[in-house]
Amino acid sequence: MNYDFKETIKNIDSGYTKFVKLKILQVNLGDMCNQQCGHCHVNAGPQGSKIMSKNIMEKIIIYLKKHPGIILDLTGGCPELNPDFRLFVEYANRVCPEVMVRTNLTVFFEEGMDWLPEWYREKRVALTASLPCYTKENVDKQRGNGVFEKSISALKKLNSLGYGKDLNLNIMYNPGGDLLAAPQKKLERDFKKELFKKYGIIFNKLLTLINYPVGRFKNYLNAKGKTEQYIKLLTDNFNPGIVPHIMCRSLVNIDWQGNLYNCDFNQAAGLPIRFNSGEIMKIENMDDYIYNKKEIITAEHCYCCTAGEGSSCGGALTV
Numbered sequence: 001m002n003y004d005f006k007e008t009i010k011n012i013d014s015g016y017t018k019f020v021k022l023k024i025l026q027v028n029l030g031d032m033c034n035q036q037c038g039h040c041h042v043n044a045g046p047q048g049s050k051i052m053s054k055n056i057m058e059k060i061i062i063y064l065k066k067h068p069g070i071i072l073d074l075t076g077g078c079p080e081l082n083p084d085f086r087l088f089v090e091y092a093n094r095v096c097p098e099v100m101v102r103t104n105l106t107v108f109f110e111e112g113m114d115w116l117p118e119w120y121r122e123k124r125v126a127l128t129a130s131l132p133c134y135t136k137e138n139v140d141k142q143r144g145n146g147v148f149e150k151s152i153s154a155l156k157k158l159n160s161l162g163y164g165k166d167l168n169l170n171i172m173y174n175p176g177g178d179l180l181a182a183p184q185k186k187l188e189r190d191f192k193k194e195l196f197k198k199y200g201i202i203f204n205k206l207l208t209l210i211n212y213p214v215g216r217f218k219n220y221l222n223a224k225g226k227t228e229q230y231i232k233l234l235t236d237n238f239n240p241g242i243v244p245h246i247m248c249r250s251l252v253n254i255d256w257q258g259n260l261y262n263c264d265f266n267q268a269a270g271l272p273i274r275f276n277s278g279e280i281m282k283i284e285n286m287d288d289y290i291y292n293k294k295e296i297i298t299a300e301h302c303y304c305c306t307a308g309e310g311s312s313c314g315g316a317l318t319v
Contacts, residue, residue, distance in 0.1 A: 002214035005302040009243050016243050022290045026073040029062060029082040030256045035108050037143050041268040052256040057088045059283045065095045075102040075264060083210060093123055100126040105154035107148055121161040126168040134194040137196040142176055155201045160209055164202040171206050178230045180308045181208035184316040207292040207315030212301045214268040234303035242310035245317045248296045258283045262296045271297045
């Protein structure tokens with residue numbers, strides 16, 4: 001298998017290397033987080049200092065207002081810890097068909113954040129909640145002591161407010177190490193069975209996302225001498241049928257400074273979208289990118305998207 005991802009997909013169809021249509025605008029509000037997970041690709045944690053300003057948020061809202069129909073996907077770090085998060089969502093709600101937040105659930109228990117669940121219900125925000133397993137041992141090992149119990153309490157609270165029924169609540173799963181995810185449908189059945197049986201918790205869908213070799217997970221692989229082994233696992237499981245559906249063909253990611261990327265993993269790897277001159281494109285240049293069918297920026301970590309069932313911020317790509 002050729003480790004050059006772009007050449008690999010060009011051999012299938014050169015058109016697959018190009019952006020098609022903007023459906024989802026993914027905005028990373030910064031690297032501040034109340035957790036410090038071992039697999040985090042953006043190295044987020046309590047000491048995070050890359051925080052999106054209100055000025056950048058205003059530029060994003062202006063763009064969304066001019067381009068109706070785009071879904072807004074908010075991530076971090078812990079997006080809720082951005083000081084202007086609440087204002088941003090309220091404005092976005094007026095111009096977007098859907099606002100989705102990727103929450104770690106435990107933020108609900110941080111000082112001064114107990115208003116979040118009811119406010120989410122009021123604003124009808126779609127939630128994608130991180131929960132890598134339905135057992136305490138595995139969750140706490142990956143995310144820190146006490147995370148599982150807080151996550152279960154948060155999910156119960158969200159259920160009581162209508163999430164999992166009238167309001168969309170998805171769970172994002174990632175493997176505990178350098179492995180591919182099990183089939184998404186099987187994992188979803190297992191999660192739904194165990195969480196309901198033990199805790200009475202319900203949710204809409206389970207989404208699988210394998211660990212990308214960037215950030216802390218790349219450091220882990222390097223320390224264990226497993227980087228090449230992991231890349232080989234990804235390339236050995238390359239699924240050409242997934243290539244037309246990779247998320248970077250319909251998603252653009254924005255960092256805390258307003259710079260454009262093909263995905264959050266490219267952002268973590270320091271691979272911004274650039275003009276031919278080499279200058280980094282920003283939110284002000286969005287139309288220059290989406291209407292010119294530019295090629296996506298790729299690297300070895302892109303093989304995560306096409307391994308097995310595929311992997312993306314929206315889960316497996318074959319489901």
